[in-house]
Amino acid sequence: MKTNPEFFPMTGLATRFVNQLAQCRRLGLQVHEASEHHVLLELPYNEALIGYPDTGVLHGGVITTLMDTASGCAVVCAIKQKFASLEISPTLDLRVDYMKPAQPHKPIFGFAECYRLSSSVAFTRGFAYQDSIDDPIAHAVGSFMRISPEMIGDAFRQALMGDEQ
Amino acid sequence: MSENKPQISDVKSLVAKVAETNDFNYLLEHVPYARFIGMEVNRFGDELVFRLPAKDDNIGNPVLPALHGGVIAGFMEMSAIIQLMVFMQTSKVPKVVDFSIDYLRAGYHKDSFAECYITRQGRRVANVHINCWQTNRKQLIATARAHFLID
Numbered sequence: 001m002k003t004n005p006e007f008f009p010m011t012g013l014a015t016r017f018v019n020q021l022a023q024c025r026r027l028g029l030q031v032h033e034a035s036e037h038h039v040l041l042e043l044p045y046n047e048a049l050i051g052y053p054d055t056g057v058l059h060g061g062v063i064t065t066l067m068d069t070a071s072g073c074a075v076v077c078a079i080k081q082k083f084a085s086l087e088i089s090p091t092l093d094l095r096v097d098y099m100k101p102a103q104p105h106k107p108i109f110g111f112a113e114c115y116r117l118s119s120s121v122a123f124t125r126g127f128a129y130q131d132s133i134d135d136p137i138a139h140a141v142g143s144f145m146r147i148s149p150e151m152i153g154d155a156f157r158q159a160l161m162g163d164e165q
Numbered sequence: 166m167s168e169n170k171p172q173i174s175d176v177k178s179l180v181a182k183v184a185e186t187n188d189f190n191y192l193l194e195h196v197p198y199a200r201f202i203g204m205e206v207n208r209f210g211d212e213l214v215f216r217l218p219a220k221d222d223n224i225g226n227p228v229l230p231a232l233h234g235g236v237i238a239g240f241m242e243m244s245a246i247i248q249l250m251v252f253m254q255t256s257k258v259p260k261v262v263d264f265s266i267d268y269l270r271a272g273y274h275k276d277s278f279a280e281c282y283i284t285r286q287g288r289r290v291a292n293v294h295i296n297c298w299q300t301n302r303k304q305l306i307a308t309a310r311a312h313f314l315i316d
Contacts, residue, residue: 024233026222051246068234098260
């Protein structure tokens with residue numbers, strides 16, 4: 001997997017966002033790329049996350065968490081770029097369609113884009129894949145509610161800004 | 166997680182045993198992800214009520230703090246799988262085809278509960294609705310519907 005964080009200047013912000021979420025730290029989610037248009041995450045294979053013990057396939061809930069995180073993170077980046085504001089947008093709804101089971105012992109990548117951002121709602125779409133984004137494991141569509149930037153809290157804002165203030 | 170749990174070799178006999186002994190948590194112990202998020206299940210008469218005890222590792226939003234939406238979804242999906250296995254006596258673990266969740270309220274850092282309704286059970290596909298709440302069953306934090314492949 002070739003990635004180029006220098007080319008995607010929001011990778012730092014996205015990494016700090018994902019690392020603030022306890023569940024994502026437990027899953028070992030890594031940010032590969034982030035821009036105002038997209039986010040790419042990697043979920044390493046972990047036997048503790050198996051949902052189908054007979055085959056070793058990961059639980060669907062892990063893919064949902066990966067796609068919820070990637071989509072939510074894409075919204076954070078899009079809002080930062082468009083409104084120069086740091087907001088965390090709660091998920092309104094998320095739908096995940098499973099094309100095929102993920103192969104065990106391989107990482108899963110989660111790609112999401114925020115394709116429409118209005119004054120109150122953000123819309124996202126994305127894929128989970130392993131070998132190629134053209135051969136996805138799952139497809140996800142979501143919508144997110146924008147809330148007041150004050151809701152984010154000072155400590156979280158500082159954690160997100162890192163050294164960029 | 167290094168502890169060794171017996172492998173699921175014969176799902177049907179496992180489900181039959183669990184239904185006999187009423188120890189549904191035995192089923193959950195066989196699924197690593199269920200242990201990862203720490204979920205439990207209780208039977209009340211003919212009803213199953215699933216429980217996700219508050220756990221620091223399940224937090225997504227550190228400001229409120231609130232559970233990660235994906236954990237709530239995973240908990241609800243696993244609940245639907247157990248519900249199908251127990252009530253349909255499936256011979257395999259049902260495979261998720263699609264899962265659609267609506268978040269109605271923030272899921273705070275406290276115990277969550279879920280119940281499932283099998284809306285339609287076809288020969289190959291089952292449709293399940295799942296509701297999730299915290300303090301009050303009438304104030305849902307999330308509702309979801311899913312399709313599963315069964316055989």
